Amino acid sequence: MxxxxxxxxIGCGLCEDNCPFDAIHVENGKAVVNDSCTLCGTCVxxxxxxxxxxxxxxxxxxxxxxxxxxxxxxxxxxxxxxxTNELLGVGRELAAQRGVKLAAVLLCDKAGDxxxxxxxxxxxxxxxxxxxxxxxxxxxxYGNALEDLARKHKPEVxxxxxxxxxxxxxxxxxxxxxTGLTADCTSLTIGEDGHLHQTRPAFxxxxxxxxxxxxxxxxxxxxxxxxxxANTPDPDRRGEVIAETIAPQRLQSRTRVxxxxxxxxEQLNLGEADVVVSGGRGLDTPEGFKLVEELASLLDGxxxxxxxxxxxxxxxxxxxxxxxxxxxxxxxxVACGISGxxxxxxxxxxxxxxxxxxxDAKAPIFDVADYGVVGDLFEILPRVIAKLKERRS
Amino acid sequence: xxxxxxxxxxxxxxxxxLDPETNTLSREGVKSVINPYDRHxxxxxxxxxxxxxxxxxxxxxxxxxxKAILAEAISCGVDEALLVSDRAFAGADTLATTYTLAQAIxxxxxxxxxxxxxxxxxGDTAQVGPGLAARLDIPYVxxxxxxxxxxxxxxxxxxxxxxxxxELEIDMPALLTVVKEINVPRFPSIRGxxxxxxxxxxxxxxxxxxxxxxxxxxxxxxxxxxxxFPPVPKGERTMLEGSLDEVAEKLTEILSDSAYGA
Ligand SMILES: Cc1cc2nc3c(=O)[nH]c(=O)nc-3n(C[C@H](O)[C@H](O)[C@H](O)COP(=O)(O)OP(=O)(O)OC[C@H]3O[C@@H](n4cnc5c(N)ncnc54)[C@H](O)[C@@H]3O)c2cc1C
Ligand SMILES: Nc1ncnc2c1ncn2[C@@H]1O[C@H](COP(=O)(O)O)[C@@H](O)[C@H]1O
Numbered sequence: 001m002x003x004x005x006x007x008x009x010i011g012c013g014l015c016e017d018n019c020p021f022d023a024i025h026v027e028n029g030k031a032v033v034n035d036s037c038t039l040c041g042t043c044v045x046x047x048x049x050x051x052x053x054x055x056x057x058x059x060x061x062x063x064x065x066x067x068x069x070x071x072x073x074x075x076x077x078x079x080x081x082x083x084t085n086e087l088l089g090v091g092r093e094l095a096a097q098r099g100v101k102l103a104a105v106l107l108c109d110k111a112g113d114x115x116x117x118x119x120x121x122x123x124x125x126x127x128x129x130x131x132x133x134x135x136x137x138x139x140x141x142y143g144n145a146l147e148d149l150a151r152k153h154k155p156e157v158x159x160x161x162x163x164x165x166x167x168x169x170x171x172x173x174x175x176x177x178x179t180g181l182t183a184d185c186t187s188l189t190i191g192e193d194g195h196l197h198q199t200r201p202a203f204x205x206x207x208x209x210x211x212x213x214x215x216x217x218x219x220x221x222x223x224x225x226x227x228x229x230a231n232t233p234d235p236d237r238r239g240e241v242i243a244e245t246i247a248p249q250r251l252q253s254r255t256r257v258x259x260x261x262x263x264x265x266e267q268l269n270l271g272e273a274d275v276v277v278s279g280g281r282g283l284d285t286p287e288g289f290k291l292v293e294e295l296a297s298l299l300d301g302x303x304x305x306x307x308x309x310x311x312x313x314x315x316x317x318x319x320x321x322x323x324x325x326x327x328x329x330x331x332x333x334v335a336c337g338i339s340g341x342x343x344x345x346x347x348x349x350x351x352x353x354x355x356x357x358x359x360d361a362k363a364p365i366f367d368v369a370d371y372g373v374v375g376d377l378f379e380i381l382p383r384v385i386a387k388l389k390e391r392r393s
Numbered sequence: 394x395x396x397x398x399x400x401x402x403x404x405x406x407x408x409x410x411l412d413p414e415t416n417t418l419s420r421e422g423v424k425s426v427i428n429p430y431d432r433h434x435x436x437x438x439x440x441x442x443x444x445x446x447x448x449x450x451x452x453x454x455x456x457x458x459x460k461a462i463l464a465e466a467i468s469c470g471v472d473e474a475l476l477v478s479d480r481a482f483a484g485a486d487t488l489a490t491t492y493t494l495a496q497a498i499x500x501x502x503x504x505x506x507x508x509x510x511x512x513x514x515x516g517d518t519a520q521v522g523p524g525l526a527a528r529l530d531i532p533y534v535x536x537x538x539x540x541x542x543x544x545x546x547x548x549x550x551x552x553x554x555x556x557x558x559x560e561l562e563i564d565m566p567a568l569l570t571v572v573k574e575i576n577v578p579r580f581p582s583i584r585g586x587x588x589x590x591x592x593x594x595x596x597x598x599x600x601x602x603x604x605x606x607x608x609x610x611x612x613x614x615x616x617x618x619x620x621x622f623p624p625v626p627k628g629e630r631t632m633l634e635g636s637l638d639e640v641a642e643k644l645t646e647i648l649s650d651s652a653y654g655a
Contacts, residue, residue, distance in 0.1 A: 076556070137559075139523065140532060164554045168535040171520035175491060175527040180615030183518040201624065202516055203404075210620040254532035255563045258549070262557040299648060317574075323517070324573075334648070355647060371647055372632045373640055383641035384648065391649060 001055055002033045002043070008051035015043035015052060022247075065154055066217035069095045072146065072160035072170070073104040073118055073126075076137065077262075080114055080121075082272060083161030085230035087223060088122035090188055091159060092231065097190040101125055103155065107145050109135040119239035122231050126241045127153070133248075136257035137165050143172040144250040150177060152244075155218050157196055159188070162222040174220045180213035181220040186227050186350075195219065206342055225271055226329035227350060270319065275301030276330040278321055278348070281308035282337015282358065282377060289314040291381040292336055298388045304328065304348070306338045322347035336377050340365025357381070394447030397498055398438040398508045399525070400431040400466060402459040403515040427462045430510025432469075434571050436578040437540065438508050439470035445543060448472045450501060454482060454493050460594050468581035468589040475501065476596040481604075484611030487520040493609060494521070495528035496602040506548075507568040511536055522570035533568040534561055538575050 002024075011029035024033050024043055031043075031051070044052045069091045074081035088104065095102040103125040104118040115126040127149055133141050142165075150158060150173070158173075160166035162184045174181035187199040191212070196219040199210045213219040270276060277299060279292035289309065296303045304321040305314070321328055323343040333351035338344060340356070340363055348354070349368045356369035357377050366372045373380060404423045427435075438449045451466040453459045454477040463474035477497045485493065498504060507529070512519035519535070526533035534552050541549040546565045551558050553572055563569075581589070599609055607613060633643045 138561075139526075139534070143527075164536060164552075167519050168523060171487070171518075171523035172527045172533075174520070175488060175524040178488070178615075180486065180488060181520060182616060183516075183520055197619070202621075203514075206624075208622050208624050209618050210622075211616050212619050213615050214617060216615040254567075255534055255561050257559050257561050259560040260554075260557070261560070295648075332648070332650075353647075355644070357644075366630065366632075369630050371644075372630055373644060374632065375637070375640065379637055380641055380644070383638065384645050387641060387645040388648065391645070 003053045003055055004031050004033060005051045005053070006030050008049050010049055010051075012048070014046045014048065018042050018046045063156075063217055066156040067098075067100045068125075068153070068155045068157075069098065069100060069102050070150075070155040070158045070218070071102070071104045071123070072158065072166065073106045073114070074161055074163060074165055075106060075108050075114055076165070077260075078112065080117055081161055081163060081225075082230070083163060083166075083223070083225040084118070085121045085233075086225065086228040087159045087161065088118065089230040090223070090228040092122045094157065094188065094190055094196070095124075098156070098194070100156070103127060103153075105129075105146060105149060107134050107142055109133075115241045117233070119237050119241075120233040120235050122237070124239050126239060127244050128241060129244050129246055131246065131251055133251035133253070136260065137169075138253035138255050138257065139169045139172055140253035140255060141251045143169045143176070145246045146170075146173050147176050148246055148250060149244060150218060158218045158220045160220075160222050162224050166222045170220065170222055177218065177220075179216040179218055179220060180211075181222070182211045182213070183222050185221045185223045188221060188223065188228075196221070201346060224327055226327055270302050270304060270321070270326045270328055273302035273328065273330055275299045275332045275334075276304045276321070276328050276348070276351070277301050277334045277336065278304030278306065278338060279309050279314070279336045280306035280338030280344075281312065283309065283314065284337075286314045288337075288378070291377070291385070294385055295334065295336075295381060295388075298385065298392070299332070299334075301330075301332070301334075304333075306341075306344050335365050335369070336381065338365055339363050340368065394441065394445050394505045395503065396438045396441060396447060396449045396506045396508065397501070397504050398431070398434050398449060398451050398466075398471065399494060399510075399521070400435060400451050400453050400462055401428045401510075401513045401515075402426070402453065402455050402462045403428045403513055425458065425461070427465060428510050428513045428515075430512060430514075430571065430573065432510075432578040433573050433575050434508040434510050435466055435469060435471060436576045437571055438506075439579075440576065441506070441540070441543075442470075442472075447505070450475060452477060452494065452497055452501075454478070454485075454490060454497070457596070460596075463594050464589040464592070465581070467592055467594075468585035469579060470582070470585060474592070474594045476594055477602065478596050479599040479609075481599045481606060481609045484614060485609065486614035486616045487516075487518055487524055488615055489609055489611075489613035490521055491524035491528050492613060493599075493602070493604060494525050496604050497597055498525075498529065500597065500602045503566075505546075505566050507531070507566075509568065509570045511570045511572050519570070522568060526568040529566075529568065531566045531568055532563050533570070534563055535570045537569045537571050540569075540575070 071087040101124040104123040182198040277296035305319045329350040356365040361374045451471045509522035536553040539551040
């Protein structure tokens with residue numbers, strides 16, 4: 001809490017002038033704090049007579065103050081990210097188990113019909129902040145906005161996608177809220193203890209770890225895209241849209257986006273493809289890699305690659321699948337000439353059906369495959385391509 | 394310009410396995426290396442110093458053995474190194490780590506720029522950079538793939554996004570986390586190797602950085618690891634066998650399954 005030393009206070013009003021939350025006022029010559037205080041410390045910094053200080057309770061907070069499951073709704077270039085729908089899918093289950101509501105938080109300059117879409121995808125409540133300062137993603141503005149909303153409404157859980165945006169600003173929110181955050185979760189459940197059990201891979205996927213945040217709230221997690229199941233949108237679902245405003249000072253950013261560049265030819269969207277055909281070092285040459293591209297096009301699929309293929313310059317980085325590339329969860333994943341290093345496997349193993357072609361029967365890719373072919377891909381792929389063409393004609 | 398680069402010692406990721414009997418990490422025989430991303434942060438720090446002048450300090454929180462990576466940093470052009478090491482730090486999650494690193498950095502004086510790797514390959518959290526910036530109350534940009542310039546205490550940088558990249562300006566003092574695309578790290582120089590041999594790397598304890606004991610290590614960590622287990626292997630698989638033509642025919646059949654939406 002904010003401690004005011006009324007002996008020291010001279011009632012100058014600097015705290016009142018600088019408080020972003022309108023939480024401190026001078027009354028009868030002395031500063032008085034109200035319930036809007038977030039302990040942000042701005043007043044402490046501005047006080048010239050050291051009359052203000054913050055004392056935080058280090059004990060476990062009263063967990064019962066915190067309820068509802070929140071999903072940060074990622075919204076960029078007028079589109080809700082697919083991972084948000086997935087989070088609303090798992091969020092519904094968590095909210096039902098806890099007997100609480102599921103809310104989505106939408107930070108943007110213009111919400112358009114996004115709140116309705118979020119309700120259709122499972123949200124009971126949508127908190128929207130519409131402000132021109134949120135037109136571009138900046139960690140300062142987005143971080144402060146989510147932090148302020150969380151302090152105001154006290155959710156027990158905040159989930160966000162483990163995307164470039166989520167992985168950038170969510171850690172800051174967890175830090176300023178003084179709570180725990182689990183990155184890149186692949187499974188979320190409510191334990192018998194009522195806490196959120198968060199499971200994630202570590203050491204490049206060699207190990208899984210379950211993590212809890214038992215004494216702090218909110219419990220925060222970023223979640224891998226393509227792992228959770230989205231619900232089929234229900235346009236008849238009812239929900240509440242609550243417009244929120246954030247203090248303008250809190251939306252000022254010390255970083256400014258000058259330009260947003262969309263990658264060329266990036267319509268591919270590997271992450272959302274039903275079929276992905278991937279090639280690795282076994283393709284040997286750029287010409288070899290063409291076999292993969294041809295097969296992908298015959299299957300109306302996207303082209304993926306191992307890092308070895310990307311590093312060889314046969315295809316661009318946006319096609320890389322794995323720990324340092326994209327995560328895919330396609331219906332069909334065909335791995336051609338890929339050994340199946342753990343860093344690659346982690347990015348594709350949740351695909352429904354995995355087919356592997358490799359001349360080395362011991363290649364670890366066969367450990368995750370549903371169908372395996374041990375053989376030379378320069379003999380096999382051209383035959384398969386010819387047969388597929390034959391069937392199509 | 395005073396630059397601090399945060400580097401972490403990590404086990405070589407591909408060697409780490411879980412002992413299925415004891416459910417503990419068997420780190421025996423596993424090499425310890427500089428977190429690969431941090432090499433790029435180090436390199437970028439040294440390049441900025443070469444271009445704009447100043448000093449580079451490498452900081453690592455870890456056990457005494459982590460001095461090895463700090464010496465390596467010196468050999469690659471970093472000016473000074475500092476180990477932050479105390480048993481009280483053990484079991485720190487990212488919240489406790491950022492507290493400790495922030496205290497250590499504050500202790501060394503004012504900084505203009507802090508560089509971190511995008512993530513450490515042991516935990517893969519990518520949380521320490523943003524959390525550290527929040528603790529230091531400075532702006533940050535994550536996943537920086539290029540620094541385009543510096544003028545009037547404003548850095549121009551490019552950050553990787555899922556759908557392309559953003560160009561940003563950021564007011565200094567600032568923190569950046571970098572991806573591998575940003576540069577190709579240099580090898581140690583002869584002079585650097587000599588300096589690394591001679592230099593005394595100081596080690597700070599919790600008391601040296603005026604740390605609040607409640608915010609350190611396990612006790613200062615809100616997240617608890619309650620279980621570790623090996624990933625579940627996939628069920629049975631079918632190997633396609635026969636003559637080349639038979640295999641190709643079976644494979645074509647599988648790939649043509651309409652269930653895949655093709
Ligand atoms: C921190 C870190 C992050 C990483 N991130 C990623 C990542 O995101 N994605 C990724 O893919 N990798 C990543 N890697 C690299 C990964 O460890 C492997 O090096 C990489 O995946 C290997 O690619 P590959 O399977 O194509 O090549 P290789 O391992 O060289 O395998 C080639 C395979 O092709 C087979 N082959 C060769 N010729 C033929 C033929 N004529 N017919 C049939 N089969 C043939 C061989 O038997 C072999 O199994 C990462 C590594 C590290 C350390
Ligand atoms: N113990 C540590 N000592 C120094 N730097 C660290 C430490 N842990 C993390 N970092 C820095 O934070 C980055 C991200 O780490 P992480 O959040 O653990 O993935 C790393 O690339 C380092 O630059």
